Amino acid sequence: MSFTLHGIPVSRGIAIGRAYLIAPAALDVDHYLIGPAQIEGEIERFRTAQQRVHTELDALRADLAADAPSEMGAFINVHSMILNDAMLVQETIDLVRTRRYNIEWALTEQLERLSRHFDDIEDEYLRERKADIEQVVERVLKALAGASTSTLGDAVHGACNEMIVVAHDIAPADMLQFKTQTFQGFVTDLGGRTSHTAIVARSLGIPATVGVQHASALIRQDDLIIVDGDHGIVIVDPAPIVLEEYSYRQSEKALEQRKLQRLKFSPTQTLCGTKIELCANIELPDDAHAALEAGATGVGLFRTEFLFMNHKQHLPQEEEQFDAYRRAVEGMNGLPVTIRTIDVGADKPLDSMGGGDGYETAANPALGLRAIRWSLSEPQMFLTQLRAILRASAFGQVKILIPMLAHAQEIDQTLDLIREAKRQLDDAGLVYDPNVRVGAMIEIPAAAIAVPLFLKRLDFLSIGTNDLIQYTLAIDRADNAVAHLYDPLHPAVLHLIALTLREAKRAGVPVSVCGEMAGDPTLTRLLLGMGLTEFSMHPSQLLVVKQEVLRSNLKTLEKPVADVLASFEPEEVQAALRRVAAA
Numbered sequence: 001m002s003f004t005l006h007g008i009p010v011s012r013g014i015a016i017g018r019a020y021l022i023a024p025a026a027l028d029v030d031h032y033l034i035g036p037a038q039i040e041g042e043i044e045r046f047r048t049a050q051q052r053v054h055t056e057l058d059a060l061r062a063d064l065a066a067d068a069p070s071e072m073g074a075f076i077n078v079h080s081m082i083l084n085d086a087m088l089v090q091e092t093i094d095l096v097r098t099r100r101y102n103i104e105w106a107l108t109e110q111l112e113r114l115s116r117h118f119d120d121i122e123d124e125y126l127r128e129r130k131a132d133i134e135q136v137v138e139r140v141l142k143a144l145a146g147a148s149t150s151t152l153g154d155a156v157h158g159a160c161n162e163m164i165v166v167a168h169d170i171a172p173a174d175m176l177q178f179k180t181q182t183f184q185g186f187v188t189d190l191g192g193r194t195s196h197t198a199i200v201a202r203s204l205g206i207p208a209t210v211g212v213q214h215a216s217a218l219i220r221q222d223d224l225i226i227v228d229g230d231h232g233i234v235i236v237d238p239a240p241i242v243l244e245e246y247s248y249r250q251s252e253k254a255l256e257q258r259k260l261q262r263l264k265f266s267p268t269q270t271l272c273g274t275k276i277e278l279c280a281n282i283e284l285p286d287d288a289h290a291a292l293e294a295g296a297t298g299v300g301l302f303r304t305e306f307l308f309m310n311h312k313q314h315l316p317q318e319e320e321q322f323d324a325y326r327r328a329v330e331g332m333n334g335l336p337v338t339i340r341t342i343d344v345g346a347d348k349p350l351d352s353m354g355g356g357d358g359y360e361t362a363a364n365p366a367l368g369l370r371a372i373r374w375s376l377s378e379p380q381m382f383l384t385q386l387r388a389i390l391r392a393s394a395f396g397q398v399k400i401l402i403p404m405l406a407h408a409q410e411i412d413q414t415l416d417l418i419r420e421a422k423r424q425l426d427d428a429g430l431v432y433d434p435n436v437r438v439g440a441m442i443e444i445p446a447a448a449i450a451v452p453l454f455l456k457r458l459d460f461l462s463i464g465t466n467d468l469i470q471y472t473l474a475i476d477r478a479d480n481a482v483a484h485l486y487d488p489l490h491p492a493v494l495h496l497i498a499l500t501l502r503e504a505k506r507a508g509v510p511v512s513v514c515g516e517m518a519g520d521p522t523l524t525r526l527l528l529g530m531g532l533t534e535f536s537m538h539p540s541q542l543l544v545v546k547q548e549v550l551r552s553n554l555k556t557l558e559k560p561v562a563d564v565l566a567s568f569e570p571e572e573v574q575a576a577l578r579r580v581a582a583a
């Protein structure tokens with residue numbers, strides 16, 4: 001019997017194939033108390049299992065194909081780091097010593113504690129890193145049980161290339177098995193738009209839908225399934241006519257993809273000749289490679305918090321940060337790299353670095369000590385990051401981007417600290433670009449409305465539509481219960497974007513959009529018509545957005561875009577948007 005499931009589309013395209021179910025890797029563990037004489041032996045068992053998982057991760061790393069996406073190596077490194085992290089290792093051993101838990105019990109208990117902290121994290125991206133810890137613990141538990149530590153394990157052997165993986169969740173390291181297109185796509189019960197699984201899927205170009213609740217329980221081994229990664233739909237046992245329709249769409253898409261590649265080296269300009277910059281959003285220094293591959297003319301947003309998230313006990317030191325920023329800058333071969341200072345909030349990993357009280361108890365963490373607010377409350381940490389970024393500016397074009405600014409005094413304090421970081425580098429005889437440009441994210445409605453404060457003080461602006469929508473509409477971007485109200489086309493959101501673009505243009509201050517709206521080809525014309533000339537997005541979106549730019553004429557967009565902005569009733573907005581699409 002045919003049925004359809006819905007989830008979150010995370011990687012575009014259509015996959016048609018047989019379901020290959022990967023059983024949940026979670027193991028039931030024994031719970032018992034041990035005697036004092038068994039403590040050291042129990043710890044020794046743990047060390048042996050830990051070593052075994054290390055060996056397996058090393059083997060996975062060594063097996064990586066030379067052209068494997070850079071994320072893959074990074075994910076293995078993240079798991080190796082978690083495996084050594086004191087929050088996991090030392091605290092677990094302490095539970096064995098103090099509570100006399102058997103090691104499996106101690107490990108799952110410690111996982112529970114860490115999970116609770118992660119659940120409280122406001123930032124969706126960081127919160128999803130909980131899955132990495134769970135996957136590492138799962139591997140160690142399997143090693144303790146003497147089982148193979150690979151979740152996919154033998155699944156890959158003998159799998160034919162029409163398989164679609166269906167799993168409760170997939171460890172990023174296990175995603176390595178997807179290399180060389182062994183599988184057509186995948187579906188998971190868990191996950192969100194920014195989960196590692198989603199990130200890898202996007203980088204591999206495999207159609208994927210995540211957060212398809214109960215998929216792994218409802219879909220059976222070998223069921224014929226269609227994954228529509230554009231719409232987050234999974235059709236199980238489709239009727240022949242549905243299958244035919246999707247096969248047709250699949251071949252159309254393959255053709256489209258091939259055509260898009262031809263655009264890679266063409267200049268990005270509208271039909272009327274206006275030059276448009278398409279930049280990339282990156283999370284890791286090695287992502288610079290994908291950015292260049294996609295034809296990005298720079299990095300418009302380097303989310304540096306990714307570098308910080310695995311350091312539970314201390315932040316990366318200046319040298320380590322400098323090295324990461326420099327690699328990104330060098331990786332872009334002289335193109336500009338916009339490095340955003342850390343954007344974290346009420347989260348545990350940073351709490352343990354001397355952040356003080358209040359993070360875990362904040363009633364509304366999204367409105368709390370997040371991003372620049374946190375950085376200004378931790379000036380030494382902030383200065384370390386600023387020095388590291390400034391030092392990287394000696395190796396290429398670097399811009400500094402500050403998240404979540406709203407108040408004049410926050411901007412002034414930030415600029416003071418940048419001056420102080422420069423002074424410190426001068427004293428130490430370290431080089432940097434003295435003219436490095438400093439910009440602000442416009443992602444709080446107050447910042448958009450009071451944009452003259454920013455234009456007077458800063459060199460450039462970047463509109464963060466993800467948060468601008470969240471704060472304008474009072475919709476938690478991570479809360480499923482209100483996800484249907486998260487609307488980029490709400491007139492209030494469009495007005496704030498238009499206002500920012502207009503005022504920045506009037507003041508001659510460069511402005512870009514780096515939120516998800518910039519990578520949505522259905523919004524490209526609207527943004528162009530509002531005056532946007534610089535977009536920054538995930539590299540996988542770049543060519544499809546470029547195609548829209550090449551087909552657009554700013555002159556014919558003027559009137560319909562003005563109509564969109566003059567409309568408030570949803571039907572009128574939609575009608576005007578149709579005229580924008582047709583212009």
Ligand code: PEP
Nearest residue numbers: 443464465466467514515
């Ligand atoms: C945004 O808010 O639009 C943005 C780009 O920042 P982040 O998604 O990292 O919050």
Ligand code: MG
Nearest residue numbers: 443464466467
């Ligand atoms: Mg943001």
